[in-house]
Amino acid sequence: MPPANPPPRPRAAAARLLDLLVYALLTGCAVVTLVPFAWMVAAALKNQTDFFTSVFLPRGDGFLGVAWDHLTLDNFRRLLVELPIPRAIVNSVFLSAGLSLLATLFCAMGGYGLAKYPFRGRAVLTTLVLGAAILPPSLLLAPGFELVWRLGLLDSYAGFLLPGLTPAFGVFLFRQAMLNRVPAELIESARLDGCGELRIFFQLVLPLVRPMTGAFIILSFLGTWNNFIGPQLILQSAERQPLAVAMNNLRGVYGTDYGLVMAGTLVSIAPIMALFLLLQREFISGLTAGAVKG
Amino acid sequence: MPARLRRLLTFGSPGVALIALLAAAAALILWLVPVAPREPTQFWIFAKQHQAVYRDLLVRWNRAHPGGHVEMSLVNGAVLDQRLLSGFLTGTPVADVMEVERSIAGRAFTGPIADVGFVDLTERLQAEGLLDGINRPSLSPWTSRGHIFGIPHDVHPVMLMYRADLVEAAGIDVRQIETWDDYFRVMAPLRQDLDGDGRVDRDLLNYSAADPYGTEVLLLQAGGAIFDAAERPCFDRPGNAAILARLATWLTGSHRVSRFADINTASGQQLIVDGLVVGVMAPDWLAGTFKQQIPGLAGKVRLMPLPAWQRGGRRTSVFGGTMLALAKTSRTPEVNWEFAKAIYLSREMATALYRSTCIISPFKANWSDPAYDEPDPYFRGQPVGRLYVGLAPHVPERTSSPFNMLATRRLANCLTALVAYAEDRRVDEPAALEAEAQRQLAAAQREFTALIARNVFLSAPP
Numbered sequence: 001m002p003p004a005n006p007p008p009r010p011r012a013a014a015a016r017l018l019d020l021l022v023y024a025l026l027t028g029c030a031v032v033t034l035v036p037f038a039w040m041v042a043a044a045l046k047n048q049t050d051f052f053t054s055v056f057l058p059r060g061d062g063f064l065g066v067a068w069d070h071l072t073l074d075n076f077r078r079l080l081v082e083l084p085i086p087r088a089i090v091n092s093v094f095l096s097a098g099l100s101l102l103a104t105l106f107c108a109m110g111g112y113g114l115a116k117y118p119f120r121g122r123a124v125l126t127t128l129v130l131g132a133a134i135l136p137p138s139l140l141l142a143p144g145f146e147l148v149w150r151l152g153l154l155d156s157y158a159g160f161l162l163p164g165l166t167p168a169f170g171v172f173l174f175r176q177a178m179l180n181r182v183p184a185e186l187i188e189s190a191r192l193d194g195c196g197e198l199r200i201f202f203q204l205v206l207p208l209v210r211p212m213t214g215a216f217i218i219l220s221f222l223g224t225w226n227n228f229i230g231p232q233l234i235l236q237s238a239e240r241q242p243l244a245v246a247m248n249n250l251r252g253v254y255g256t257d258y259g260l261v262m263a264g265t266l267v268s269i270a271p272i273m274a275l276f277l278l279l280q281r282e283f284i285s286g287l288t289a290g291a292v293k294g
Numbered sequence: 295m296p297a298r299l300r301r302l303l304t305f306g307s308p309g310v311a312l313i314a315l316l317a318a319a320a321a322l323i324l325w326l327v328p329v330a331p332r333e334p335t336q337f338w339i340f341a342k343q344h345q346a347v348y349r350d351l352l353v354r355w356n357r358a359h360p361g362g363h364v365e366m367s368l369v370n371g372a373v374l375d376q377r378l379l380s381g382f383l384t385g386t387p388v389a390d391v392m393e394v395e396r397s398i399a400g401r402a403f404t405g406p407i408a409d410v411g412f413v414d415l416t417e418r419l420q421a422e423g424l425l426d427g428i429n430r431p432s433l434s435p436w437t438s439r440g441h442i443f444g445i446p447h448d449v450h451p452v453m454l455m456y457r458a459d460l461v462e463a464a465g466i467d468v469r470q471i472e473t474w475d476d477y478f479r480v481m482a483p484l485r486q487d488l489d490g491d492g493r494v495d496r497d498l499l500n501y502s503a504a505d506p507y508g509t510e511v512l513l514l515q516a517g518g519a520i521f522d523a524a525e526r527p528c529f530d531r532p533g534n535a536a537i538l539a540r541l542a543t544w545l546t547g548s549h550r551v552s553r554f555a556d557i558n559t560a561s562g563q564q565l566i567v568d569g570l571v572v573g574v575m576a577p578d579w580l581a582g583t584f585k586q587q588i589p590g591l592a593g594k595v596r597l598m599p600l601p602a603w604q605r606g607g608r609r610t611s612v613f614g615g616t617m618l619a620l621a622k623t624s625r626t627p628e629v630n631w632e633f634a635k636a637i638y639l640s641r642e643m644a645t646a647l648y649r650s651t652c653i654i655s656p657f658k659a660n661w662s663d664p665a666y667d668e669p670d671p672y673f674r675g676q677p678v679g680r681l682y683v684g685l686a687p688h689v690p691e692r693t694s695s696p697f698n699m700l701a702t703r704r705l706a707n708c709l710t711a712l713v714a715y716a717e718d719r720r721v722d723e724p725a726a727l728e729a730e731a732q733r734q735l736a737a738a739q740r741e742f743t744a745l746i747a748r749n750v751f752l753s754a755p756p
Contacts, residue, residue, distance in 0.1 A: 048586075048587065048588075048589055049589045049590050051560070052560075052563065052564060052588060052590050053567075053590060087327075090320050090323050090324060091320075091324070093316050093317070093319075093320040094317060094320035094321055094323075094324055097313045097314070097316040097317035097320065098317045098320075098321070100313060101310075101313060101314055101317055141376065142376075142380055142384075145376075145377075145380055145386060146380070146384050146386055149386045149387065154386075154387065155332075157324075213310065214309065214310070217309075217310060217313060218309075221313065228370075229372075229373065229376075232369070232370055232373035233373060233376060233377065236367065236369075237329055237332060237367070238367055238368065239329040239330070240329055245370070248370050249342060249370070250342075251342075252341065252342040252343055253340060253341040253342070253343070253371065253395075254341065254343055254579050254580075254582055254583045254586070254651055255343075255582075255583035255586050255587040256560075256587065257586075257587075258560055258587075275309070275312075275313070278308065278309040278312060279309035
């Protein structure tokens with residue numbers, strides 16, 4: 001019969017101590033990471049005078065030395081009632097969600113084609129796609145702007161969505177995922193069983209690259225959500241502009257209402273945080289797919 | 295879960311389904327609340343504060359001109375720059391009427407005069423007798439090779455904003471100050487080590503070698519220039535080296551009196567709030583910025599004319615600027631011109647602009663506006679508008695060269711190198727730095743002469 005309270009083995013105690021140290025370090029890092037976020041929340045709840053007199057919450061005679069009565073939701077009220085932010089949020093959601101879904105679909109199709117369909121010039125096309133992925137996006141601004149204008153799509157949602165439907169980076173990413181995760185034998189046997197090409201793509205191939213889909217959709221969503229210069233160039237009417245542009249307009253040339261900007265920043269990052277929490281499993285597994293060769 | 299839904303989720307996930315749902319919901323909202331059709335005349339501005347000032351005037355204009363409606367859009371400055379230059383170079387659409395900041399406007403003057411995308415307003419301004427009514431130096435940044443391409447929005451004279459609370463607490467009488475030497479001598483007791491660590495924490499002037507705008511302000515005030523009247527570079531003209539040498543001694547060595555608080559950042563503003571800088575070179579717009587952004591300084595600051603470089607010298611300079619320009623490609627040129635006059639000549643606009651931003655009008659007829667005489671409690675009851683208006687005729691003329699931004703930064707590089715030279719050799723006196731300053735400026739001159747020579751439109755005789 002073993003003793004009731006066996007003494008801890010030295011190895012287990014050392015492991016526990018190591019865990020403790022690791023967690024303490026991680027907690028420290030988390031606190032450091034969260035400080036700017038806490039500062040932003042505090043700034044969003046302060047008026048302009050308190051912004052310069054206290055780093056976080058305004059100092060006063062209240063509980064914990066904080067002037068609780070100085071805290072205000074006025075920045076949020078102005079943001080959502082007086083300024084065209086609600087419309088900008090809807091625009092951002094439409095553009096980001098629409099573009100990320102469509103871009104994921106078309107990139108997956110493009111990547112599948114390059115990976116699994118043998119055709120003349122495939123190697124050249126793949127090299128071209130890779131070459132296009134290397135081009136810095138800012139280089140394409142001016143010609144892209146002119147192209148959209150010549151197509152008569154300036155100041156339209158289509159003018160913004162169309163050029164972003166099949167980014168070269170996405171096509172190449174999905175090509176690699178298809179090569180690694182979709183066995184050619186599986187596609188062949190589906191064909192032998194009489195499965196159509198579209199059905200093979202949607203019911204066989206896409207589920208196999210699901211982690212990549214999740215990762216790419218969130219990357220694409222984030223990219224569009226934060227895109228500033230593109231919408232500013234293409235979407236010229238204020239009613240069509242997304243949150244990134246509306247947020248920038250909160251900054252004045254002669255000065256900035258910091259509380260308002262911080263409230264706007266909070267509003268703009270909230271949907272992204274919610275989305276990341278929902279898709280984090282796919283995102284992480286998509287990013288690490290292929291990292292370890294099984 | 296129904297089989298169909300389960301099948302749908304085999305290639306997606308609840309997150310993907312949510313994104314699809316969001317896209318559908320947003321599309322439905324956008325379809326139900328469509329964007330209003332655009333007005334025939336587009337008016338771009340880049341400053342949020344201007345938008346608030348023009349809004350009422352615009353509503354009245356549109357009510358009074360059913361056939362000439364104008365739509366105002368707030369466009370980020372960098373994007374306005376891109377759209378404007380793309381429009382001028384490739385024919386993509388630009389606004390009919392637009393406010394353009396000085397750093398952007400110059401770039402549009404790069405090519406042959408006939409190809410500048412703005413309407414040449416010289417004849418219209420002369421024919422309608424408007425030219426004489428405008429503060430003359432305020433036209434200079436918008437005039438290229440003798441042609442005026444914009445109506446000035448402002449004058450932007452510069453004064454010195456100082457911490458009156460600190461000055462009074464130290465018993466200093468600012469009436470003794472006429473020159474920069476006076477200023478640094480009289481204010482010297484305020485230059486202090488506040489925390490006892492042996493290093494000076496509070497300095498007398500907000501200025502740094504890395505601040506090209508500050509250097510331009512001071513150079514212009516001192517009568518220096520980096521472009522001549524024909525828009526040719528003149529870094530090496532007599533006098534520039536002496537100015538630069540003197541500025542270097544403000545920044546380093548035993549005469550150091552400056553530290554930098556970037557007025558465009560919260561951290562820089564915090565330094566000023568904390569009293570670590572006594573004086574700030576403040577154009578009218580910056581006075582407005584302080585009022586809006588730093589209410590905590592109310593009653594603690596005052597304004598005085600910039601100290602001169604020598605007795606009887608110029609007591610102001612100029613910093614920033616905006617013009618109203620009309621696009622050549624516009625299909626509504628007459629509406630544009632009438633609209634431009636309606637907003638820019640308006641006394642009501644001038645008053646509203648002053649009350650909202652402290653910016654004074656470049657139109658002399660507006661200078662009698664009683665709003666300029668109102669005591670401003672933020673500046674301890676000083677009539678801020680009147681003080682700036684008093685300096686407006688004396689602001690220095692400026693170049694409209696497309697290379698000015700680049701040249702101003704190059705000048706700042708010369709000053710930085712000069713400061714490093716002074717530190718290396720422990721040189722404290724301006725006279726001992728002049729030769730090195732001249733060497734730096736001569737190098738900049740050679741560089742810019744070659745750079746501009748490559749632009750055949752600007753180097754060729756007009």
